[in-house]
Amino acid sequence: MTARLALGTYRCLDVAEAALMAASNGADWVDTAPNYESGRAETSLAPVLAAYQYLRVSTKVGFVPPSAKRTGVRARALSADDAERGHCLAPDYISWQVARSKRMLDRTPDLVFLHNPEHGCHESEIADRLYTAFLALEEACNQRAVRAYGVATWRGFSSRLFDVPALLELATKAGGRQHHLRAVQLPVSLVHLAPVAQALNGHGVLTEAPQAGLEVFASAPLHGGELPGMVSRELSDLISPGITPAQAALAVVASAPGVKRVLLSTGNPEHWRQAAAALARPPLSPDALQRITDVLGT
Known part of the structure; x- marks a missing residue:
């Protein structure tokens, strides 16, 4: 498959241990956020990134980690109200948090994602919020x-709050034709099949993002670890006979048109190896993906 397995650290209780496991098993990318591992994720990653220089890393800005609330307010980067709400995309906070993440990681991040920009935002305000954040x-x-x-984003695309053309227009407005918008991240799984169905019909985020040169990161491919217990043997065999339910679920995500990286959140070496084996197989054909979306719906 053309998609690569990457470590997503959202559900990792020990981010350093999970990152060491993933790096030693061939991972080349780790995705994290300041609020993961109770606010310790970036600091936990720093020694792993130092030991594995080839590892690339993405972090996020948006949700305010507990450890940053008081210091952010003191630095006048964060209002007391935003600290209480726990989410902020004000320009001063973005600048402050990006610099803080760089210090915590002891590395310039390869990517910083706006973390759920739709959070607490009215539909009429989302374009302005994105534009000022892009600036x-x-x-x-x-x-x-x-x-x-x-x-x-978790629901920005699915709720039609924005789409790839809108993001590109705002990025161009903020940074010109040489803007630095490079990626999107969204849930793709057997539970979130709509992006796959749209791509099979030649439209939607999984089609538009690669055409615009944006990498697609698929988050929650196992739906928070719930999918292996939800996939029946009949469904697993429909997807690909002879593999485990977890591998079947991952195979669908990794075969989806346009997906570049599949974010697996685990610290279990055996789970990682099974996932890597699933992604090493030939991708499912468009016809096979169409049968799966026809059976499961979107």
Whole structure:
């Protein structure tokens, strides 16, 4: 398959241990956020990134980790109200948090994702929120605090709050034709099959993002670890006979048109090896993916 397995650290209780496991088993990318592992994820990753220089890393800005609330307010980067709400995409906070992430990781992040920009935002406000955030991220790129940025969303695409053309228009407005928008991250799984169905019909985020040169990161491919227990043997055999339910679920995500990286959140070496084996197989054909979406719906 053309998609690569990457470590997603959202559900990892010990981020350093999971990153060491993933790196020693061939991972080349780790995705994290300041609020993961109770606010310790970036600090936990720093020694692993130092030991494995080839590892690339993405982090996020949006949700405010507990450890940053007081210091962010003291630095006048974060209002008391935003600290209480726990989510902020104000330009001053973005600039402050990106610089903080760089220090915590002891590495310039390869990507900084806006983390669920739709959070607590009215539909009429989302374009302005994205534009002002893109301005701050373009400045961070110009200052070399980060190499590029993206948008990580749970429901932004599915709720039609924005689409890839809208993101590109805002990025161009913020940074010109040489803007630094490089990626999108969204849930793709047997539970979230709509992006796959759309791509099979030649439209939607999985088609539009690669055409625009944006990498697609598929998050929650096992739906928080729930899918292996939900996939029947009949469904697993429909997807690909002879593999485990978890591998079947991952095979669908990794075969989806346009998906570049599949974010698996695990610290279990055997789970990682089984996932890597699933992604090493030939991709499912469009006809096979169509049968799966026809059976399961979207």
